[in-house]
Amino acid sequence: MNYILKDENAVYYECGFSCDNEIFLRLGSEAFFLTDSRYLTEAREFIKDAEVVLMDRRDPFKVARELIRKSHIKSLVYNPLEWSVDEFEKLSSKLSISFKKSINFSQKKRIIKDEKELDILRTAAILGAKAFDNFAKYITTDGFGLSEKRLFNVAQNVFGDYGELELSFAPIVAFDENAAKPHALPSSKILEQDMLLLLDAGVKYKRYCSDRTRTACADEFLKFDKFAKFKNSKIQKVYDTVRFAQEASIKKARAGVAASEIDKAGRDVIEKAGYGDFFIHSTGHGVGLDIHELPVIGARSKDVIKENMVFTIEPGIYIPNEFGIRIEDTVIAKENGVEVIG
Numbered sequence: 001m002n003y004i005l006k007d008e009n010a011v012y013y014e015c016g017f018s019c020d021n022e023i024f025l026r027l028g029s030e031a032f033f034l035t036d037s038r039y040l041t042e043a044r045e046f047i048k049d050a051e052v053v054l055m056d057r058r059d060p061f062k063v064a065r066e067l068i069r070k071s072h073i074k075s076l077v078y079n080p081l082e083w084s085v086d087e088f089e090k091l092s093s094k095l096s097i098s099f100k101k102s103i104n105f106s107q108k109k110r111i112i113k114d115e116k117e118l119d120i121l122r123t124a125a126i127l128g129a130k131a132f133d134n135f136a137k138y139i140t141t142d143g144f145g146l147s148e149k150r151l152f153n154v155a156q157n158v159f160g161d162y163g164e165l166e167l168s169f170a171p172i173v174a175f176d177e178n179a180a181k182p183h184a185l186p187s188s189k190i191l192e193q194d195m196l197l198l199l200d201a202g203v204k205y206k207r208y209c210s211d212r213t214r215t216a217c218a219d220e221f222l223k224f225d226k227f228a229k230f231k232n233s234k235i236q237k238v239y240d241t242v243r244f245a246q247e248a249s250i251k252k253a254r255a256g257v258a259a260s261e262i263d264k265a266g267r268d269v270i271e272k273a274g275y276g277d278f279f280i281h282s283t284g285h286g287v288g289l290d291i292h293e294l295p296v297i298g299a300r301s302k303d304v305i306k307e308n309m310v311f312t313i314e315p316g317i318y319i320p321n322e323f324g325i326r327i328e329d330t331v332i333a334k335e336n337g338v339e340v341i342g
């Protein structure tokens with residue numbers, strides 16, 4: 001297959017290096033990494049299995065067009081989500097070949113992880129879990145009386161290990177009613193004893209992401225485990241329902257199972273408890289170089305799980321103006337179940 005890529009993670013997967021101004025071309029048996037002079041030295045040092053080519057800064061697509069013409073190919077696959085209308089017109093308008101759309105074709109290529117990738121993802125998960133423990137320690141010693149906004153900034157530093165690691169995404173730190181928003185933005189609300197605290201965060205290791213969510217009672221014994229205890233009986237009931245739902249989905253997940261069945265297993269638990277209308281997102285998503293990739297673990301997903309697919313299982317219940325609860329782990333699919341890496 002002949003194809004062109006611009007997405008950084010997609011390009012990194014192909015050749016071991018990427019930057020913010022690049023084009024990757026696979027033309028028959030040849031591969032080319034095009035970039036400008038700012039990145040040439042590093043590209044030549046790190047890239048494998050591709051020829052590094054200098055771009056024309058005035059016309060970034062000029063060299064790409066020349067290579068495509070020289071190859072005499074008749075068609076080129078591209079992901080339309082990577083291109084602006086203007087960029088695609090500049091590339092394609094001067095070429096007399098067939099351009100074939102294929103949404104997320106790079107993610108489809110890397111949906112099953114090899115053993116090296118799995119080991120990297122396990123390490124990312126371990127580093128992420130350690131950061132959850134460190135953040136819990138900070139809360140118990142210095143966190144009470146601070147706002148969500150302040151603790152959001154603390155979480156960025158703790159999960160980034162003060163500059164040693166990149167984050168998978170901006171962490172979510174939410175108290176009580178703000179936790180009822182699945183992707184809550186930090187507010188000025190102050191953390192007090194016994195408040196509900198939802199934390200969703202992850203780190204990158206060798207560019208691969210971790211992803212985890214815990215919901216806990218913020219007290220002097222705070223731990224981000226999966227057996228949280230709350231003084232409020234309604235919160236406790238909802239929390240236990242979410243935990244049972246996650247357990248049901250984890251139990252269902254394995255190679256050969258439809259992703260929609262994993263979603264259904266947990267959703268049935270939540271619906272039976274009377275909270276079906278408050279589970280407002282899919283059960284999970286793939287994790288790898290991108291924090292959200294394939295497979296999709298949802299009710300309408302057409303994906304069938306295969307061994308060594310990596311994805312999250314994260315049911316949640318969100319009661320507006322009251323509270324929200326989510327429990328999330330990342331898992332590796334195996335023939336007889338899943339390996340929970342946290």
